[in-house]
């Protein structure tokens with residue numbers, strides 16, 4: 328089975344307030360309050376941070392600690408790329424949101440020829456570059472780096488020196504720039520942005536789903552609108568969840584809380600619907616800051632949202648296995664010269680799904696092994712079925728035409744066989 332891998336990035340180099348690098352552990356500790364050892368089940372990859380840089384004076388006013396951020400981008404992008412290529416699902420837990428630039432780079436590096444759609448759940452637009460930033464904090468710039476924005480022409484800030492080439496490095500990470508396009512970007516919960524960001528959004532018709540639209544309910548429909556209408560032509564999706572998308576009152580423990588944000592319930596439901604999409608290749612949660620919090624209430628509020636989100640991703644993986652099984656059946660039919668009317672489709676990002684284990688109750692000796700789709704020896708379940716099938720098939724196939732009726736008729740047969748196997 329395709330496994331979720333946590334990638335932990337304890338960095339807050341991109342934030343303006345201290346403490347976000349502790350957010351991952353705040354979330355993990357919050358899980359204990361729910362009486363669960365939830366995090367114990369995950370495999371973890373740690374991306375080493377460069378937090379020692381926090382104790383050095385940031386010398387570049389318009390891109391603070393950019394050298395450290397470049398290192399993190401690099402490591403994170405490689406980690407994300409590797410996990411995807413190994414057939415795992417990377418869930419990134421990060422300190423501040425600058426890391427998302429590295430995450431997107433990693434997704435794009437894993438799928439250089441695919442269109443990446445980004446769902447940015449955040450109060451902020453994070454579209455600044457060193458040329459427009461009011462703060463110099465890179466956690467306001469990850470989308471700009473992914474979109475390849477920012478240049479000297481029309482610059483608001485007098486950017487000079489090595490900030491310029493360093494920003495170019497961030498933009499061009501992995502040798503691909505831009506990694507995403509504005510038409511494949513959707514903001515959810517956006518409500519705090521600067522003039523330059525607003526101009527960019529309007530000029531490029533970036534999709535924005537405001538808090539009001541989420542508040543209306545009908546979150547299934549809303550999720551469909553986002554994934555199918557707005558991002559329907561994307562091959563791969565990435566969801567970035569900055570917890571400040573929630574209302575400031577609910578998340579005091581975050582660097583830049585903003586009023587009039589999302590509620591817990593609607594966020595959970597919407598996330599669940601969004602994460603069901605089969606094209607989803609990566610999910611990130613970021614910007615928990617326990618130093619700004621009271622008794623870890625923020626992380627405690629976020630944990631159930633996170634858990635639901637991960638459950639959805641895990642369920643999706645099971646569904647994928649079912650699709651793979653169906654495909655295997657279809658292949659068998661084709662090999663036997665039968666007509667197959669519908670071939671189930673595995674979408675990009677799902678291709679490495681391994682074969683499902685047959686049900687436990689079977690009695691045959693040899694243990695079934697997980698195999699990749701390409702190498703496809705018969706599992707016992709299928710063997711048994713196919714051993715019995717011909718009897719039925721002959722009668723059905725010879726008397727009837729070779730139309731879809733045949734397929735419809737065969738369905739109950741399969742079910743019966745399943746039952747008999749289980750009884751054994």
Ligand SMILES: [Mn+2]
Pocket residue numbers: 424449450451453466569
């Ligand atoms: Mn953000």
